[in-house]
Amino acid sequence: MWEFLTSQMGVSIMLAAVVFGVMQGVVAYSIYFERKIAAWIQDRCGPNRVGPFGLLQPIADGVKFIFKEDVIPGHVDKVLFVLAPTMMFIIAFIGLAAIPWGGQWLVDGKLVNIQVSNPDIGLLYLLGVGGMGVYGVVLGGWASNNKYSFYGAIRATAQMLSYEIPMGLCIVIVVLTMGSLRLEEIILPQTAYWSGAIPKWNIFLHPLVFLILFITMLAEANRAPFDLAEAEQELVGGFHTEYSALKFGMFFLGEYAHMITASAFISVMFLGGWHLPWLPWAQPEATSFAAVIVKMLVLGGKIAGFLFLMMWIRWTLPRFRFDQLMRLAWLGLIPMTLGLFMITVGLLYFGLHRSWAWTCGGDTVVLVLTLMYVAVSRREVSGRTPGMNVIGVGTAAG
Amino acid sequence: MNSLAEYSVISAILFALGLVGFLTRRNLIVIFLSTELMFQGIVLNVVTYARLHGNTDGQAFGLFMLVIAAVEAGLALGMIVLLYRRRGTLDAEAWSFMHG
Amino acid sequence: MIHDEDILELSEPSLSPAEKLFIPQILGGMVTTIAHMGKSMVGQNLTVQYPEQKRDIRLENYRGVHRLNRDEKDRVACVACFMCSTACPANCIHIEAGESPWEDREKYPVKFDIDELRCIFCGMCEEACPVDAIELTPHYDLVGRSREEMILDKEELLAVYDATRELKPRKNPHVTGYIGTGNRPGVTSDANNIDKEPS
Amino acid sequence: MTPETAYLLYFAFALGGAGVYFMLPRGEATKPAVGALFGLGSLIALSLVLSTRIITPDHTTYYFYLFSTIAIAAAVRVITHPKPVYSALYFILVVISVSALLVLLEAEFLAVAAIIVYAGAIMVTYLFVIMLAQQTSTPHYDSRSREPLLAVMAGFVLMAAIATRSADIAPSRVVASDARSQVTSPVVLVSDGATDEPTGTINEPLTRGNTLLVGASVMTRYVVVLEISGVLLLVSMVGAIAMSRKRVPMEGYRPAAPPLGQIGKEVEPY
Structure with missing residues (x-):
């Protein structure tokens, strides 16, 4: 038994169970902390009724989600209506399978990876899973057979398709720098130090790429200020307008699980994963x-x-308007990441892709060019540009 | 350990099912989905044979096939949207007068 | 009619490059919010912990649940004149009048129902009442499990009076000349003095 | 392949053809349950045929059966489901299970790339178009197929032809044609004792990283193809933008105006 438990497969199975179980709780409590933080920022108290400091609030919420009446409206496409929250939930969770949680464990003279799975293509796996994340939103919105939900679904589709491009390019830049798609091998070079003091985390190597990747992660996880798919003020509840009880709860948990997956991913890519400088453990x-x-x-x-x-x-931030969102992706992030990509390729050719001065210099060049473009561009934030409403005039009714 | 013949049988089945769909269905979108199904069969077959040869040329061509599929999807969907706007239907027969 | 001088022409503020780039503005906003968060975490928030704490309200004119006042002989003070139900914009007062068993008035309400769910708590009934028999109390947490329960009848309204008599004593209506139904503490208006004079 | 297994294979395909015929949308005549029954029989017969090819069953065998069953069943539903949205979703299932089969063939990179490109991008776009264009009610052209019998016959005869031929892999020829291959790994050819026909089987996995090998292959031998596919992508992007940019009303053709104020009654919302 011990033999099996300490083998790679035993550890993987146990870790999968532990991660899945712990993540449920973490997700529930991240909802609690979201409410607390929102309250504190808005000079309120937040949940404080259930248990000390409201700490049992997630359990109360869970009980409520489970026992509320689960309404399936008559006009919906039932199969997809039920399928959508499930997909959202599962896809948000399966990304965690490739995260390296704790390096390696030396047991009985052999090293075991503390990772559910260590595929050759860990990064691509995460990218693929992230790309699938939109289905929950799209199917939920369409199956609800409700115009508001459908608008939410359409917005989510366009948003995810747009932000996947800069995200993919950022990931490619990291892959070019680290030379591997295996997440464990992305962490290992980051555990070295510059001049014995500063850890070689990628965030120091590519601060701009980190920033852009973080922005795209926000958009992929459907988080504010990119949560147009569920804009309450315009779309009632967006794609989950028609959902109630456990199905709504699954959408909710899925969103937070997606955030956790994205955070773990970006920690591994840019902050050295489990590495902390000067801590011998x-x-x-x-x-x-x-x-x-x-x-x-x-x-x-x-x-x-x-x-x-x-x-x-x-x-802190208000929600973007949809054209701002699209312009940020297509005119802001994609050209920037393309420039960063080309600079990284150039540095790679000369073997300078791991030198701090050169990569940061490249990031600075791209940032300065963007600033210059922004400074000379005449577009205002309102998006009302001269001649903008000419588009669409004189076209046939669709 | 399987022999590779099974994989190619599966790919043949996928390909032929795609063909059946392409021939019978009238919805433009489903027709294009059927061609994508045929692509899947071909990719599987190519990779199977590459595996048999022990090299990765098949996977390289699988990648190019993905590119072709993306190109096809982009153009086909653009065209379908265009046709749908003209006719308000996705029926392929609505355009049968274009023959000859 | 909107006059030309009332129209205020607005144009978009022109943005500096930093503002167009969003990022400095975003960072400034985040500093603001984290400052608020720090303040709240040490307990400086404005929330009233409702069931335990209650906000100070002005007892004299807070418009909460209705009550039917009793006069000095513990009889219902209402004379069933229908002024309140006529004045009510929400049509929530239903009165059935009967011949009064007492000598000093002709009618009294046999039934007096107020649908608290329809009521909009505007206070018109209070204004309309010639004998100050109906009043709104500072009592605002009225709850019920059914709609029927929220229709208060005469006894319940009188019970509200009994419950809130200490909190908000009945005004001394000089028109009726009733005495001894209480004085409002801390109010030394002319009305109080006038009411006392006939005695 | 012995004649017996060949006949069993043909029988499986005949059953499958009947199943697909019954499941294809033909208005009132559609009988999905009957079709599913035939399909089940076909799958069982097929697995009987394929099980004769197994030399030593291991866990990949079970995965192969699982994912190929899912792939075939989902593929049948892609072409037979009357609602295009479901077709697209079943197609995603096909892509995922084919990717799993690719992983079994040690082509992880291609597998994940297929999921990213197909499931992550292409199918989202398909769903987008379907949802914009399609009503929830099934229009007549989705509930009626075109010449189902002939198409099924043609398709399944083709299927039988290809499958029978590809089940007869002759490894000697394969190895001969592999002489010029640059990136090679050991291929062990094991003889299929039951039929005394040789079958190609891999006993050792590819030693170097799969991504590295594919990358080397793409970037060295097929670099021209890579460039051409890049150009193709550019062309298609330009074409797609040019096509969907402007709406050109056809000469003298007016699209039927949708009835006003009837949404939710005669006209289903989208």
């Missing part, structure tokens, strides 16, 4: 069981930091 050489736990906690802390950042942004 969180170094690749440490392979004891305690080190594994510490590494998991470090990665968890980074995920929590990103979650807090996302919540902070959500309760």
Whole structure:
């Protein structure tokens, strides 16, 4: 039994169970913290009725979601209506399978990866899973047979398709820099130090790419300020207008699980995953069981930091308008990432892709060019440009 | 361990099913879906034979096939949208007068 | 009619490059919100913890649940004149009048129902009442499990009076000349003095 | 392949053809249950044929059966489901299960690339168009197929032809034609003792990283193809934009105006 438990497959199975179970709780409590943070930012108290400091609120919410009447409206496409929240939930969770949680564990003289699966193509797997994430929204919106839901679905589709391009390009830049698609091999070079002090995290190497990837992650996870698919003021509830009870709960949990997956992903890509400088437990050489736990906690802390950042942004920024959203992707992020991509390829050719001065110089060049473009561009934020409403005049009725 | 013949049988089935769909269905979108189904069969077949040869040329061609599929989808969907706007229907027979 | 001088022409503010880039503005906004968050986390928020804490309200003119006042002999003060139900914009007052068993008035309400769900708490009934028999109390947390329960009849309205008598004593209506139904603490208006004079 | 297995294979395809014929939308005459029954029989017969090819069953065998069953069943539903949205969703299922088969063939990179490109991008666009264009009620052209019998016969005869031929892989020829291959890995050819016909089988996995091999192949031998496919993508982008940019009303043709104020009654919402 011990033999099996300490084999790679046993560890993977256990880790899958643990991650899935723990993530349910984490997701539930991230909803609690979202409400708390929102309340604090708005000078309120937040949930404080159920249990001390309202800490049992997620359980109460869960009970409510389960026991409420699960309405399936008569006019919906029933199969897809039921399928959509399930897909949202599952797809948000399966991305966690490729995350390296705790480096390696030396047990009985052999090293075991603390990772559910360590495929050659871990990054691409995450990208593929992320691309599938839109189906829950689209199907839910369409199956509801409700105009508001449908608008939400259409917005989500266009948004995800647009933001997948800069996201993919950012990932390609990281892959070019690190030279591997395996997540564990992306972490390992990041555990070295520059001049013995600063960890070689990719965020220092490519700060602009990190920023852009974070923005696209927000958009992919349907988070504010990119949550146009569920814009309450315009679309009632967007794609989940018709949903109630457990199905709505699954949409809700799916959104937060998506945030966690995205945070874990970006931590691994840019913040060294489980690595923390100067902490001997969180170094690749440490392979004891305690080190594994510490590494998991470090990665968890980074995920929590990103979650807090996302919540902070959500309760600070107003939602984008749709044309602003599209312009940001197509005229802002995609040209920037293309420029960064070309610079990275050039640096790779000369073997300078891991040198801090050159990569940051490249990022600065792209940033300065963007700033110059923005400074000379005459577009205002309102999006009302001269001649804009000419489009569409004189066309046939569709 | 399987022999590779099974994979090519599956790919043949996928291809032929795509063909049946292409011939019978009248909805333009489903017709194009059927061609994508045929693509899937072909990709599987190509990779199977490449695996048999022990090299990766088949996977390279699978990748190019993905490119072709993307190109086809882009153009086909653009065309379908155009046709739908003209006629308000997705029926392929609505355009049968274009023959000759 | 909108006059030309009332129209205010607005144009978009022109944005600096930093504002067009969003990022400095976003960072400024995030600093603001985190400052608020820090303040709230140490307990400086404005929320009233409702069931435990209650906001101070002005007892004299808060428009909460209705009550039917009793006069000095604990009889219902209403004379069933239908002024309140006539004045009610929501048509929530239903009165059935009967011949009064007492000598000092002709009619009294046999039934007096107020549908608190229809009521809009405008206070018109209070204004209309010639004998100040109907009043709105500072009592605002009225709950019920059914619609029927929310229609208060005469006894319930009188019970509201009994419950809120201490909190908001009945005004001394000089028109009726009833005495001894209480005085409003801290109010030394002419009305109080006038009411006392006949005694 | 012995004649017996060949006949069993033909029988499986005949059953499958009947199943697809019954499942194809033919208005009132559609009998999905009967079709599903035939299809089940066909799958069982097919698995009997394929099981004769198994040399040593291991876990990949079970995965192969699982994912190929899903792929075939989903593919049948792609072409037979009267609602295009469901067709598209079943197609995603086909893509995923074919990707799983590709993973079994140790082509992980292509598998995930297929999921990203097909499921992540192409099918989303398809769904987008379907949802914009299609009502929830099934229009007549979706509930009636065109010449189902002839098409099924043609398709399944073709299927039988290809499948029978490809089940007879002769590895000696294969190895001979592989002489010029640059990137090679050990291929062990194991003889199929039951039929005394040789069958190509891989006992050792590709040693180097799959992505690396594909990348080397694409970037060296097929770099011209890569460039051409890039140009093709550009052309299609230009074409798609040019096509959908402007709406050109046809000469003298007026689209039927939708009845006003009837949404939700005569006209289903979208």
